[in-house]
Amino acid sequence: MSNPLREDLVSPSQAESCTIVIFGATGDLTHRKLVPAMYNLAVDGELSPGVKILGFARREKSDEEFRSGLKELNEKVSRSGHDSEIWDEFEESIHYHQSTFNDLAGYQSLAERLDKIDAERGAKGNRLFYIASAPEFFDDILENLKAVGLSEPKEGYWSRVIVEKPFGTDLPTAQHLNKVVNQTFAEEDTYRIDHYLGKETAQNIMVLRFANAIFEPLWNNRYIDQVQITCAEHLGMEGGRGGYYDKSGALRDMVQNHLLQLLSLVAMEPPTDLTADGVRDEKVKVIRSLRKLDTPEKVKRNVVRAQYSKGFVNGDEVPGYREEDRVDPESNTEAYVALRLHIDTWRWSGVPFFMRVGKRLPKKATEISIHFKDAPNVLFNALPGSTPGGNVLVIRIQPDEGISLRMVSKLPGTTLRLEPVKMNFQYSSSFGKGSPEAYERLLLDSMAGDATLFARRDEVEEAWKFVDDIEHAWHGDDQPEMADFVAGSWGPAEADDLIAEDGFTWRRL
Numbered sequence: 001m002s003n004p005l006r007e008d009l010v011s012p013s014q015a016e017s018c019t020i021v022i023f024g025a026t027g028d029l030t031h032r033k034l035v036p037a038m039y040n041l042a043v044d045g046e047l048s049p050g051v052k053i054l055g056f057a058r059r060e061k062s063d064e065e066f067r068s069g070l071k072e073l074n075e076k077v078s079r080s081g082h083d084s085e086i087w088d089e090f091e092e093s094i095h096y097h098q099s100t101f102n103d104l105a106g107y108q109s110l111a112e113r114l115d116k117i118d119a120e121r122g123a124k125g126n127r128l129f130y131i132a133s134a135p136e137f138f139d140d141i142l143e144n145l146k147a148v149g150l151s152e153p154k155e156g157y158w159s160r161v162i163v164e165k166p167f168g169t170d171l172p173t174a175q176h177l178n179k180v181v182n183q184t185f186a187e188e189d190t191y192r193i194d195h196y197l198g199k200e201t202a203q204n205i206m207v208l209r210f211a212n213a214i215f216e217p218l219w220n221n222r223y224i225d226q227v228q229i230t231c232a233e234h235l236g237m238e239g240g241r242g243g244y245y246d247k248s249g250a251l252r253d254m255v256q257n258h259l260l261q262l263l264s265l266v267a268m269e270p271p272t273d274l275t276a277d278g279v280r281d282e283k284v285k286v287i288r289s290l291r292k293l294d295t296p297e298k299v300k301r302n303v304v305r306a307q308y309s310k311g312f313v314n315g316d317e318v319p320g321y322r323e324e325d326r327v328d329p330e331s332n333t334e335a336y337v338a339l340r341l342h343i344d345t346w347r348w349s350g351v352p353f354f355m356r357v358g359k360r361l362p363k364k365a366t367e368i369s370i371h372f373k374d375a376p377n378v379l380f381n382a383l384p385g386s387t388p389g390g391n392v393l394v395i396r397i398q399p400d401e402g403i404s405l406r407m408v409s410k411l412p413g414t415t416l417r418l419e420p421v422k423m424n425f426q427y428s429s430s431f432g433k434g435s436p437e438a439y440e441r442l443l444l445d446s447m448a449g450d451a452t453l454f455a456r457r458d459e460v461e462e463a464w465k466f467v468d469d470i471e472h473a474w475h476g477d478d479q480p481e482m483a484d485f486v487a488g489s490w491g492p493a494e495a496d497d498l499i500a501e502d503g504f505t506w507r508r509l
């Protein structure tokens with residue numbers, strides 16, 4: 001059922017017709033996320049007519065073979081299910097181009113193929129290059145695109161690039177990558193994906209804060225005690241993930257990008273407008289204002305890293321981190337990290353921001369909780385046996401997207417007793433339909449030329465500067481201990497001690 005309140009809020013998509021070239025098109029990301037996202041846009045009627053997908057990868061494949069592999073996965077993972085009639089029409093727009101990433105001739109034939117596609121549909125020369133390959137190929141792909149002139153838009157059309165994570169492994173590699181990207185594409189045509197920003201609730205943080213008059217006056221150090229950002233994952237290193245993860249770790253894999261992006265949305269000042277740069281100007285200021293953790297001492301005091309030992313998750317016995325598939329048995333990589341951060345601005349002075357992220361925790365959940373200060377301790381707090389506690393606003397990013405507010409209420413009865421209650425808003429029940437996948441929104445925005453939900457060059461580099469300081473302390477002479485916790489528990493005791501130093505506890509999820 002459509003929601004009448006919503007009709008006037010829905011703006012028509014500005015996405016333009018284009019050819020999307022996916023580098024690494026036989027890979028997991030294309031099959032599991034990108035093509036199902038495009039299919040669902042087609043189902044919802046959001047895809048401009050004339051959008052084509054051209055897969056680029058090493059294996060020999062015909063268009064038909066490529067389509068049939070994509071179809072097989074779409075049947076399994078598509079958010080809206082798989083409708084054969086819609087798919088049959090949709091797959092007509094999918095083609096395959098075989099080449100290795102470092103073969104210039106493959107890019108020359110790509111350029112010819114793109115011209116042919118344009119001529120066939122009597123259309124436009126808009127191109128979107130999606131680099132869905134491992135980072136070591138980024139340079140080759142970008143340099144070859146430039147060499148054959150594909151990065152240069154045709155007169156009156158556009159040429160854009162989407163770059164997947166990880167965007168570098170530290171500041172120097174990110175700076176190098178930014179240099180190569182910006183030698184090939186203008187910054188306004190560069191879309192660095194952070195799929196957390198495409199999630200409905202992440203987008204809603206700004207709406208919640210700036211479209212509701214009741215929250216913003218309280219959104220500061222006078223009323224907020226602390227903020228917690230949790231990103232818990234019940235999975236470990238299944239599916240060969242250990243090979244990548246063990247080289248990265250929780251800090252670089254999650255904090256540098258997703259968690260610092262969420263933090264900046266929660267803590268930013270109101271932007272002057274909703275343009276991509278208006279929003280990103282404010283977000284980057286938050287990351288710049290983070291108090292530096294630039295000595296081993298500061299890192300020891302404010303950061304806990306940990307690995308899990310074997311245990312049980314959802315009743316299943318699971319191995320310890322160092323026993324996981326493709327993880328070095330002597331690994332010194334963290335599978336969990338907890339941090340205490342301070343944002344040195346007028347608004348946030350004195351408010352600690354706690355973050356925790358880890359694998360093999362009891363459940364999958366990402367949420368932000370804003371903990372408000374207690375009411376003055378003169379009336380109800382003085383009741384015997386009554387500790388009503390403060391208000392907590394919880395923004396659930398995934399799963400079960402929604403927002404809840406914890407309040408204190410009187411328990412029914414003749415005596416005055418207080419109990420916490422929850423006001424709960426759930427996307428699925430309030431709007432009568434599930435949220436689109438993050439990649440749907442992000443692909444649509446990149447076709448529409450809206451980079452608001454993509455990371456800008458300076459955001460990425462500032463985030464790496466912050467994270468690199470911690471990495472240096474972890475790998476320097478005076479290394480802090482690696483804590484441990486039992487798989488299936490909520491992390492190490494050291495993380496509980498970290499938050500307890502400020503008089504708080506982690507929120508129970």
Ligand SMILES: NC(=O)c1ccc[n+]([C@@H]2O[C@H](COP(=O)([O-])OP(=O)(O)OC[C@H]3O[C@@H](n4cnc5c(N)ncnc54)[C@H](OP(=O)(O)O)[C@@H]3O)[C@@H](O)[C@H]2O)c1
Pocket residue numbers: 023024025026027028029030032033056057058059099100101102131132133134135164165166
């Ligand atoms: N999978 C996800 O859910 C996910 C999520 C977030 C970010 N990412 C990022 O997205 C990127 C791709 O991930 P993925 O999981 O899709 O990787 P993947 O499954 O390993 O796929 C890699 C792709 O690159 C192609 N390729 C590799 N070497 C090549 C070469 N020399 N020349 C031409 N093609 C070559 C492969 O082609 P052949 O198979 O034909 O050799 C394949 O299409 C990575 O940077 C990853 O970090 C992935």
